[in-house]
Amino acid sequence: MAIAKAERLMNLALCLLGARRPLTKRELRASIEAYLEVGGGPGRAGSEDAFNRMFERDKDDLRELGMVIETVENLDGEIAYQARRDSNRLPPITLDAEEAAALTLAAKVWQQARLAGAASGALQKLRAAGMPLADDSGSGTGDTGDPYGGHSALEPRIPVHEAAFEPLMVACRDRRPVTFAYRRSNAARPETRHVEPWTLECWRGHWYLAGFDRDRGAERVFRLSRITGPVRSRAGAYTAEVPDHVTVRETVERWAGEIATATARIRLRQGAGYPLRARATEVRDAGDGWDELEIPHGHGLDAWLVEFGPDVVVLEPAELRADVVDRLRAVAKG
Numbered sequence: 001m002a003i004a005k006a007e008r009l010m011n012l013a014l015c016l017l018g019a020r021r022p023l024t025k026r027e028l029r030a031s032i033e034a035y036l037e038v039g040g041g042p043g044r045a046g047s048e049d050a051f052n053r054m055f056e057r058d059k060d061d062l063r064e065l066g067m068v069i070e071t072v073e074n075l076d077g078e079i080a081y082q083a084r085r086d087s088n089r090l091p092p093i094t095l096d097a098e099e100a101a102a103l104t105l106a107a108k109v110w111q112q113a114r115l116a117g118a119a120s121g122a123l124q125k126l127r128a129a130g131m132p133l134a135d136d137s138g139s140g141t142g143d144t145g146d147p148y149g150g151h152s153a154l155e156p157r158i159p160v161h162e163a164a165f166e167p168l169m170v171a172c173r174d175r176r177p178v179t180f181a182y183r184r185s186n187a188a189r190p191e192t193r194h195v196e197p198w199t200l201e202c203w204r205g206h207w208y209l210a211g212f213d214r215d216r217g218a219e220r221v222f223r224l225s226r227i228t229g230p231v232r233s234r235a236g237a238y239t240a241e242v243p244d245h246v247t248v249r250e251t252v253e254r255w256a257g258e259i260a261t262a263t264a265r266i267r268l269r270q271g272a273g274y275p276l277r278a279r280a281t282e283v284r285d286a287g288d289g290w291d292e293l294e295i296p297h298g299h300g301l302d303a304w305l306v307e308f309g310p311d312v313v314v315l316e317p318a319e320l321r322a323d324v325v326d327r328l329r330a331v332a333k334g
Helices: 006-019 026-030 047-064 097-107 113-130 166-172 245-256 274-279 302-307 316-333
Strands: 070-073 081-082 178-182 191-203 207-215 216-223 225-235 261-267 282-287 290-297 312-316
Touching: 006 026, 006 047, 006 290, 097 166, 166 178, 166 191, 166 207, 166 225, 191 216, 261 274, 274 290, 302 316, 312 316
Parallel strands: none
Antiparallel strands: 070 081, 178 191, 178 225, 191 207, 207 216, 261 290, 261 312, 282 290
Protein backbone atom coordinates (compact mmCIF):
# COMPACT_ATOMS: atom_id res chain seq x y z
CA MET A 1 0.00 0.00 0.00
CA ALA A 2 1.35 3.41 -0.99
CA ILE A 3 2.30 5.64 1.91
CA ALA A 4 0.45 8.96 2.09
CA LYS A 5 2.35 12.03 1.02
CA ALA A 6 1.86 13.77 4.38
CA GLU A 7 3.48 10.82 6.16
CA ARG A 8 6.30 10.77 3.62
CA LEU A 9 7.01 14.46 4.12
CA MET A 10 6.93 14.05 7.89
CA ASN A 11 9.42 11.18 7.74
CA LEU A 12 11.73 13.18 5.48
CA ALA A 13 11.56 16.20 7.78
CA LEU A 14 12.28 14.10 10.87
CA CYS A 15 15.15 12.36 9.14
CA LEU A 16 16.76 15.65 8.08
CA LEU A 17 16.26 17.24 11.50
CA GLY A 18 17.51 14.23 13.44
CA ALA A 19 20.67 13.60 11.43
CA ARG A 20 23.97 14.64 13.03
CA ARG A 21 25.53 15.14 9.60
CA PRO A 22 24.28 15.87 6.08
CA LEU A 23 22.68 12.85 4.36
CA THR A 24 22.88 11.96 0.69
CA LYS A 25 19.83 10.99 -1.35
CA ARG A 26 21.04 7.41 -1.26
CA GLU A 27 21.11 7.43 2.54
CA LEU A 28 17.72 9.12 2.76
CA ARG A 29 16.19 6.55 0.43
CA ALA A 30 17.49 3.72 2.54
CA SER A 31 16.09 5.32 5.71
CA ILE A 32 12.57 6.22 4.53
CA GLU A 33 10.16 3.39 3.75
CA ALA A 34 8.12 5.35 1.21
CA TYR A 35 11.18 5.89 -0.96
CA LEU A 36 12.05 2.19 -0.91
CA GLU A 37 8.71 1.42 -2.58
CA VAL A 38 9.19 3.85 -5.47
CA GLY A 39 9.45 2.10 -8.82
CA GLY A 40 9.56 -1.32 -7.20
CA GLY A 41 12.64 -0.58 -5.10
CA PRO A 42 16.31 0.17 -5.76
CA GLY A 43 17.95 -1.62 -8.64
CA ARG A 44 14.87 -1.78 -10.89
CA ALA A 45 14.58 0.03 -14.21
CA GLY A 46 13.14 3.50 -13.82
CA SER A 47 13.35 3.26 -10.05
CA GLU A 48 16.09 5.87 -9.62
CA ASP A 49 14.42 8.41 -11.90
CA ALA A 50 11.10 8.02 -10.12
CA PHE A 51 12.75 8.40 -6.72
CA ASN A 52 14.71 11.48 -7.80
CA ARG A 53 11.55 13.19 -9.04
CA MET A 54 9.67 12.36 -5.85
CA PHE A 55 12.52 13.48 -3.61
CA GLU A 56 12.91 16.82 -5.41
CA ARG A 57 9.17 17.47 -5.12
CA ASP A 58 9.18 16.57 -1.43
CA LYS A 59 12.21 18.76 -0.75
CA ASP A 60 10.57 21.71 -2.52
CA ASP A 61 7.32 21.15 -0.59
CA LEU A 62 9.16 21.21 2.75
CA ARG A 63 10.95 24.40 1.79
CA GLU A 64 7.64 25.93 0.74
CA LEU A 65 6.30 25.14 4.20
CA GLY A 66 9.21 27.09 5.67
CA MET A 67 11.75 24.40 6.43
CA VAL A 68 15.38 25.44 5.89
CA ILE A 69 17.19 22.60 4.09
CA GLU A 70 20.87 23.12 3.42
CA THR A 71 22.66 21.54 0.46
CA VAL A 72 26.32 20.68 1.04
CA GLU A 73 29.04 18.51 -0.44
CA ASN A 74 30.34 15.74 1.82
CA LEU A 75 33.88 14.41 2.06
CA ASP A 76 33.25 11.95 -0.77
CA GLY A 77 32.15 14.71 -3.10
CA GLU A 78 28.47 13.72 -2.97
CA ILE A 79 25.61 16.19 -2.59
CA ALA A 80 24.03 15.87 0.84
CA TYR A 81 21.19 17.53 2.74
CA GLN A 82 20.62 18.66 6.31
CA ALA A 83 18.04 20.66 8.26
CA ARG A 84 19.80 22.10 11.27
CA ARG A 85 17.60 22.61 14.30
CA ASP A 86 18.88 26.10 15.04
CA SER A 87 17.90 27.19 11.52
CA ASN A 88 14.41 25.72 11.86
CA ARG A 89 13.45 27.15 15.21
CA LEU A 90 11.11 30.14 15.31
CA PRO A 91 11.85 32.90 17.84
CA PRO A 92 9.27 33.45 20.57
CA ILE A 93 6.10 35.03 19.14
CA THR A 94 3.79 36.98 21.41
CA LEU A 95 0.48 38.33 20.12
CA ASP A 96 -2.42 39.57 22.16
CA ALA A 97 -5.96 38.36 21.48
CA GLU A 98 -6.83 41.23 19.11
CA GLU A 99 -3.63 40.85 17.08
CA ALA A 100 -4.08 37.09 16.68
CA ALA A 101 -7.72 37.52 15.64
CA ALA A 102 -6.75 40.21 13.13
CA LEU A 103 -4.13 37.94 11.57
CA THR A 104 -6.64 35.13 11.24
CA LEU A 105 -9.19 37.39 9.57
CA ALA A 106 -6.60 38.89 7.24
CA ALA A 107 -5.52 35.44 6.09
CA LYS A 108 -9.12 34.61 5.14
CA VAL A 109 -9.59 37.70 2.99
CA TRP A 110 -7.50 36.73 -0.04
CA GLN A 111 -9.29 33.69 -1.44
CA GLN A 112 -9.15 34.61 -5.12
CA ALA A 113 -5.57 35.77 -5.53
CA ARG A 114 -2.00 34.54 -5.27
CA LEU A 115 -1.75 35.57 -1.62
CA ALA A 116 -4.16 32.83 -0.51
CA GLY A 117 -1.48 30.11 -0.29
CA ALA A 118 1.04 32.38 1.44
CA ALA A 119 -1.53 33.52 4.00
CA SER A 120 -2.57 29.95 4.78
CA GLY A 121 1.06 28.88 5.14
CA ALA A 122 1.79 31.77 7.49
CA LEU A 123 -1.03 30.71 9.80
CA GLN A 124 0.25 27.13 9.82
CA LYS A 125 3.70 28.33 10.89
CA LEU A 126 2.24 30.48 13.67
CA ARG A 127 0.19 27.56 14.97
CA ALA A 128 3.29 25.36 14.85
CA ALA A 129 5.05 27.97 17.00
CA GLY A 130 2.35 27.62 19.63
CA MET A 131 0.14 30.61 18.82
CA PRO A 132 -3.52 29.77 19.67
CA LEU A 133 -5.05 31.41 16.61
CA ALA A 134 -8.80 31.43 16.11
CA ASP A 135 -10.21 28.08 15.02
CA ASP A 136 -11.96 28.06 11.66
CA SER A 137 -14.65 25.80 13.04
CA GLY A 138 -15.80 28.19 15.78
CA SER A 139 -19.45 29.12 15.88
CA GLY A 140 -18.78 32.75 16.69
CA THR A 141 -21.08 32.81 19.72
CA GLY A 142 -18.23 33.54 22.07
CA ASP A 143 -18.97 30.53 24.33
CA THR A 144 -17.19 27.80 22.36
CA GLY A 145 -13.84 28.09 24.05
CA ASP A 146 -12.49 30.45 21.39
CA PRO A 147 -10.12 32.76 23.30
CA TYR A 148 -10.95 35.57 20.88
CA GLY A 149 -14.67 35.72 21.47
CA GLY A 150 -15.76 33.94 18.30
CA HIS A 151 -13.88 36.11 15.80
CA SER A 152 -13.33 32.96 13.75
CA ALA A 153 -16.96 33.02 12.61
CA LEU A 154 -16.28 36.13 10.53
CA GLU A 155 -15.59 35.21 6.91
CA PRO A 156 -14.41 38.35 5.10
CA ARG A 157 -14.24 38.17 1.32
CA ILE A 158 -13.02 40.69 -1.23
CA PRO A 159 -14.81 40.00 -4.52
CA VAL A 160 -12.45 40.05 -7.47
CA HIS A 161 -13.83 39.29 -10.91
CA GLU A 162 -11.40 41.22 -13.13
CA ALA A 163 -8.57 39.23 -14.69
CA ALA A 164 -6.33 42.29 -14.35
CA PHE A 165 -6.42 42.18 -10.54
CA GLU A 166 -3.77 39.57 -9.86
CA PRO A 167 -1.09 40.77 -12.32
CA LEU A 168 -1.61 44.35 -11.11
CA MET A 169 -1.42 43.28 -7.48
CA VAL A 170 1.92 41.57 -8.18
CA ALA A 171 3.14 44.60 -10.15
CA CYS A 172 2.28 46.92 -7.24
CA ARG A 173 4.12 44.64 -4.85
CA ASP A 174 7.21 44.28 -7.04
CA ARG A 175 7.23 47.92 -8.21
CA ARG A 176 7.17 46.86 -11.86
CA PRO A 177 5.81 49.06 -14.70
CA VAL A 178 2.95 47.62 -16.77
CA THR A 179 1.10 48.22 -20.01
CA PHE A 180 -2.53 47.46 -20.76
CA ALA A 181 -5.38 48.47 -23.05
CA TYR A 182 -7.85 50.77 -21.31
CA ARG A 183 -11.30 51.72 -22.54
CA ARG A 184 -12.65 54.99 -21.22
CA SER A 185 -16.40 55.11 -20.72
CA ASN A 186 -16.88 57.70 -23.48
CA ALA A 187 -14.31 56.29 -25.92
CA ALA A 188 -15.06 54.02 -28.85
CA ARG A 189 -11.76 52.13 -28.72
CA PRO A 190 -9.35 51.20 -25.94
CA GLU A 191 -6.03 52.99 -25.64
CA THR A 192 -2.68 51.56 -24.60
CA ARG A 193 -1.53 52.89 -21.25
CA HIS A 194 1.98 52.73 -19.78
CA VAL A 195 1.61 52.86 -16.00
CA GLU A 196 3.74 52.65 -12.88
CA PRO A 197 1.23 50.99 -10.51
CA TRP A 198 1.06 52.19 -6.91
CA THR A 199 -1.87 50.49 -5.22
CA LEU A 200 -5.29 48.89 -5.71
CA GLU A 201 -8.37 50.20 -3.92
CA CYS A 202 -11.94 48.91 -3.78
CA TRP A 203 -14.72 51.51 -3.77
CA ARG A 204 -18.45 50.77 -4.05
CA GLY A 205 -17.75 47.22 -5.22
CA HIS A 206 -15.38 48.30 -8.00
CA TRP A 207 -11.59 47.97 -8.06
CA TYR A 208 -9.37 50.88 -9.05
CA LEU A 209 -5.66 51.12 -9.79
CA ALA A 210 -3.82 54.27 -8.77
CA GLY A 211 -0.51 54.93 -10.46
CA PHE A 212 1.67 57.19 -12.58
CA ASP A 213 0.63 57.40 -16.24
CA ARG A 214 3.87 57.78 -18.20
CA ASP A 215 2.12 58.97 -21.36
CA ARG A 216 0.38 61.83 -19.55
CA GLY A 217 3.14 62.47 -17.04
CA ALA A 218 0.75 62.56 -14.10
CA GLU A 219 -1.01 60.36 -11.55
CA ARG A 220 -4.13 58.63 -12.81
CA VAL A 221 -6.74 56.18 -11.56
CA PHE A 222 -8.01 53.29 -13.69
CA ARG A 223 -11.10 51.19 -13.13
CA LEU A 224 -10.13 47.53 -13.54
CA SER A 225 -13.37 46.58 -15.27
CA ARG A 226 -12.34 48.88 -18.16
CA ILE A 227 -9.00 47.15 -18.71
CA THR A 228 -9.27 44.98 -21.80
CA GLY A 229 -6.85 42.20 -22.67
CA PRO A 230 -3.81 41.09 -20.67
CA VAL A 231 -1.69 43.20 -18.32
CA ARG A 232 1.96 43.00 -19.40
CA SER A 233 4.84 43.83 -17.08
CA ARG A 234 7.83 45.80 -18.32
CA ALA A 235 11.45 45.91 -17.19
CA GLY A 236 12.99 48.99 -15.66
CA ALA A 237 12.61 51.15 -12.58
CA TYR A 238 9.90 53.66 -11.74
CA THR A 239 10.45 57.17 -13.03
CA ALA A 240 8.13 58.91 -10.56
CA GLU A 241 8.18 58.92 -6.77
CA VAL A 242 5.55 56.69 -5.15
CA PRO A 243 3.40 58.64 -2.63
CA ASP A 244 2.65 57.21 0.79
CA HIS A 245 -0.41 54.97 1.16
CA VAL A 246 -2.69 57.64 2.61
CA THR A 247 -2.10 60.00 -0.30
CA VAL A 248 -2.70 57.26 -2.84
CA ARG A 249 -5.93 56.20 -1.16
CA GLU A 250 -7.22 59.76 -1.20
CA THR A 251 -6.39 59.94 -4.89
CA VAL A 252 -8.46 56.85 -5.58
CA GLU A 253 -11.39 58.19 -3.58
CA ARG A 254 -11.21 61.57 -5.30
CA TRP A 255 -11.15 60.10 -8.79
CA ALA A 256 -13.86 57.60 -7.92
CA GLY A 257 -16.12 60.41 -6.72
CA GLU A 258 -15.93 59.95 -2.98
CA ILE A 259 -14.34 63.32 -2.25
CA ALA A 260 -16.60 66.15 -3.32
CA THR A 261 -15.07 69.34 -4.70
CA ALA A 262 -18.32 71.17 -5.57
CA THR A 263 -22.12 70.86 -5.52
CA ALA A 264 -24.31 69.63 -8.37
CA ARG A 265 -28.02 70.30 -8.89
CA ILE A 266 -30.06 67.55 -10.51
CA ARG A 267 -33.69 66.70 -11.16
CA LEU A 268 -34.67 63.19 -10.07
CA ARG A 269 -37.88 61.31 -10.78
CA GLN A 270 -39.88 60.69 -7.61
CA GLY A 271 -39.66 57.10 -6.37
CA ALA A 272 -36.28 56.54 -8.08
CA GLY A 273 -32.57 57.04 -7.38
CA TYR A 274 -32.49 56.23 -3.69
CA PRO A 275 -28.64 56.13 -3.55
CA LEU A 276 -28.62 59.70 -4.90
CA ARG A 277 -31.20 60.77 -2.35
CA ALA A 278 -29.03 59.34 0.42
CA ARG A 279 -26.19 61.65 -0.62
CA ALA A 280 -28.33 64.73 -1.16
CA THR A 281 -27.79 67.77 1.05
CA GLU A 282 -31.12 69.25 0.01
CA VAL A 283 -34.29 67.86 -1.64
CA ARG A 284 -37.17 69.99 -3.02
CA ASP A 285 -40.39 69.00 -4.73
CA ALA A 286 -40.13 70.25 -8.33
CA GLY A 287 -43.65 69.21 -9.33
CA ASP A 288 -44.88 66.90 -12.11
CA GLY A 289 -43.44 63.84 -10.36
CA TRP A 290 -39.88 65.23 -10.04
CA ASP A 291 -37.65 66.30 -7.16
CA GLU A 292 -34.74 68.70 -7.28
CA LEU A 293 -31.62 67.62 -5.39
CA GLU A 294 -28.32 69.18 -4.45
CA ILE A 295 -25.59 66.57 -4.12
CA PRO A 296 -21.82 66.68 -3.55
CA HIS A 297 -20.01 66.79 -6.89
CA GLY A 298 -16.65 65.03 -7.37
CA HIS A 299 -14.80 63.28 -10.14
CA GLY A 300 -16.74 60.26 -11.40
CA LEU A 301 -20.21 61.58 -10.63
CA ASP A 302 -21.08 61.72 -14.34
CA ALA A 303 -20.50 57.97 -14.70
CA TRP A 304 -22.68 57.30 -11.69
CA LEU A 305 -25.53 59.51 -12.88
CA VAL A 306 -25.62 57.75 -16.26
CA GLU A 307 -26.56 54.54 -14.45
CA PHE A 308 -29.95 56.06 -13.53
CA GLY A 309 -30.84 56.68 -17.19
CA PRO A 310 -34.00 58.72 -17.85
CA ASP A 311 -34.75 59.11 -14.14
CA VAL A 312 -32.16 61.86 -13.71
CA VAL A 313 -31.54 65.21 -15.44
CA VAL A 314 -28.47 67.33 -14.65
CA LEU A 315 -29.25 71.02 -14.21
CA GLU A 316 -25.81 72.33 -13.22
CA PRO A 317 -22.89 72.67 -13.42
CA ALA A 318 -22.78 72.83 -17.21
CA GLU A 319 -19.62 70.73 -17.51
CA LEU A 320 -21.22 67.89 -15.54
CA ARG A 321 -24.30 68.04 -17.75
CA ALA A 322 -22.07 67.90 -20.87
CA ASP A 323 -20.14 64.92 -19.51
CA VAL A 324 -23.36 63.01 -18.81
CA VAL A 325 -24.71 63.77 -22.30
CA ASP A 326 -21.43 62.55 -23.87
CA ARG A 327 -21.60 59.32 -21.93
CA LEU A 328 -25.22 58.71 -22.90
CA ARG A 329 -24.38 59.31 -26.56
CA ALA A 330 -21.48 56.87 -26.35
CA VAL A 331 -23.82 54.25 -24.85
CA ALA A 332 -26.39 54.87 -27.60
CA LYS A 333 -23.75 54.40 -30.31
CA GLY A 334 -22.52 51.17 -28.72
